[in-house]
Amino acid sequence: AQSVTQLGSHVSVSEGALVLLRCNYSSSVPPYLFWYVQYPNQGLQLLLKYTTGATLVKGINGFEAEFKKSETSFHLTKPSAHMSDAAEYFCAVSVPFGNEKLTFGTGTRLTIIP
């Protein structure tokens, strides 16, 4: 079975600073990896995904993530934080031909300090 660990349930960064949200996964087969964002009182929205091919993937709102197989990691980054980035972020994993079932991490709440 696959699993995801998100390090840090709360992260605070200053506006304009680098955002780094950490995600490590466990999977017995090559996984598919995702980052979702949840704004207050809303559902989840896909930020970006890695399935195959290029290991550096770019998503919406200036976010990107790099799949590192040797480190079993898929960390999310953004060079310069904006106030509108304040939200909860979830890393998720699924496996090919697994009916697209997602296993989510416990989430990281990102706070932006003005």
Add this chain to the structure above:
Amino acid sequence: NAGVTQTPKFRVLKTGQSMTLLCAQDMNHEYMYWYRQDPGMGLRLIHYSVGEGTTAKGEVPDGYNVSRLKKQNFLLGLESAAPSQTSVYFCASSASGRAVVYNEQFFGPGTRLTVL
């Protein structure tokens, strides 16, 4: 195109009462899912469906039942609500995974359920 909608948005139940949460999608998606979200636990899969007339158990199915009588609708039922079922419930849908590498799951806005 409304995407994924959920009814109701909020509900308060007393222990032992029953209710049904409705999820509807207008994207002609084959797959549909029900999750619950609890603080510090992320989202956990309750039940899912890979097509009309099919359902399967997820990670935390106990105390819930589901039905997928129509392709566009996925119902989640609580026969006898318990305080442990206080949570935010999300429905999601995705297209069939057979033709492409992966199809994104689209989420509804959620239903906040409190069981007293």
